[in-house]
Amino acid sequence: MNIVVLVKQVPDTATERKLTSDDFTLDRAASDGVINELDEYAIEEALLLREKHGGEVTVLTMGPDQATDSIRKALSMGADKAVHLVDDALHGSDALQTAYALSKALGTLEFDLVVLGSESTDARTGVVGAALAEYLGLPQLTLAGKVDVEGTAVTVQRQTDYGYDVVEAQLPAVVSVVEKINEPRYPSFKLIMQAKKKPVAKLGIADAGIEADRVGVSAAGTETVEASPAPPRAAGTIVKDEGDGGAKAADFLAEKKFV
Structure with missing residues (x-):
């Protein structure tokens, strides 16, 4: 299985x-x-699936040159090889452009399954997995808390507010995972040393067949027109309890519309 x-x-x-x-x-x-x-x-889920079914795990990263550090960390966890999509033309791409670019990069690879986190800590859009599946024309299985592969079928437990749904699709497919799915391993010293020798291929937008006018900040579908630093945190309100502390606290909460 190629993941x-x-x-x-x-x-x-x-x-x-x-x-x-x-x-x-x-x-x-x-x-x-x-x-x-x-x-x-x-990464951990991909490694577990490889251990169970065989095959190899490839890491795909889109980002500037410094993203190489994260690639090496992923390789030191046990991934077999990596592909780095790096090009100045990609700067400022929004979530949909990112999904488009990644779909084109994936078009240069052979895979049975694509696995990614359900969101990133810097943008938190949570849409890249779904958009990527749409660009690839593949089934999407999102918010997976458990993944099983049997033959050509992949089944996930999709986390919901009331528990989980069981969702099944045929490979190839795109799966996004949540933090409850496993516990990521720590790289051993041996794997860290091995990671330095693992292959990392670099792709530019021309290599991946990405149209330049469809990526980058100037072509993004979203735009930030103004930004300012967050104000410094103000001092907290101290309530002295002189027999009426509870009432004062309740009044404060009501003023802030918490109750």
């Missing part, structure tokens, strides 16, 4: 995130980059 895992490098949520002043896109140089947390669960 492709989509991995995105995002700013570390423990650091301050900034937008650029010219086009209000994410300033990736302003903070440390890490693998999107949910994509680590996608």
Whole structure:
């Protein structure tokens, strides 16, 4: 079974995130980059499926040069090889453009299953998996908390507010996962060293057959027209309990429309 895992490098949520002043896109140089947390669960699920069914796991990343760090981390977890879609023309692409570009990059690969996290911590649109399946003309199985493959069929437990739905489709398919699906492994020293020798292929938009006028900030379907830094956190309100502390707290909550 050939599995492709989509991995995105995002700013570390423990650091301050900034937008650029010219086009209000994410300033990736302003903070440390890490693998999107949910994509680590996608990598782990792909590795578990490979261990059960055989085959290989390929990591596909779209991002600037510094995304190489996240590629190596994914390889050190056990993925076999990687493809890096990198081109200045991709800068500022929105979620739909990203799905389009990734679908074209996937067109250069052979796969039975595409696995990705259900959303990223920097954008949180949660639509790339569904849009990608639409571009590829493949079934989508989203919000998977469990994945099983038997023969040419893939079955997932799709997480819902009331529990889960069982959804089945024929391979090839696109599956997005949630954090409850597994526990990502830590790379061993041996795998970290092996990752340095694993192949990483680079693709530009021409290599993938991506139309330049369909990607990038100037062609995006969404636009940020203004942005400003968040104001500093104001001091909290202290309620002194002089026998009427409960009433004061209730009045405060009512004023803020919490009750």
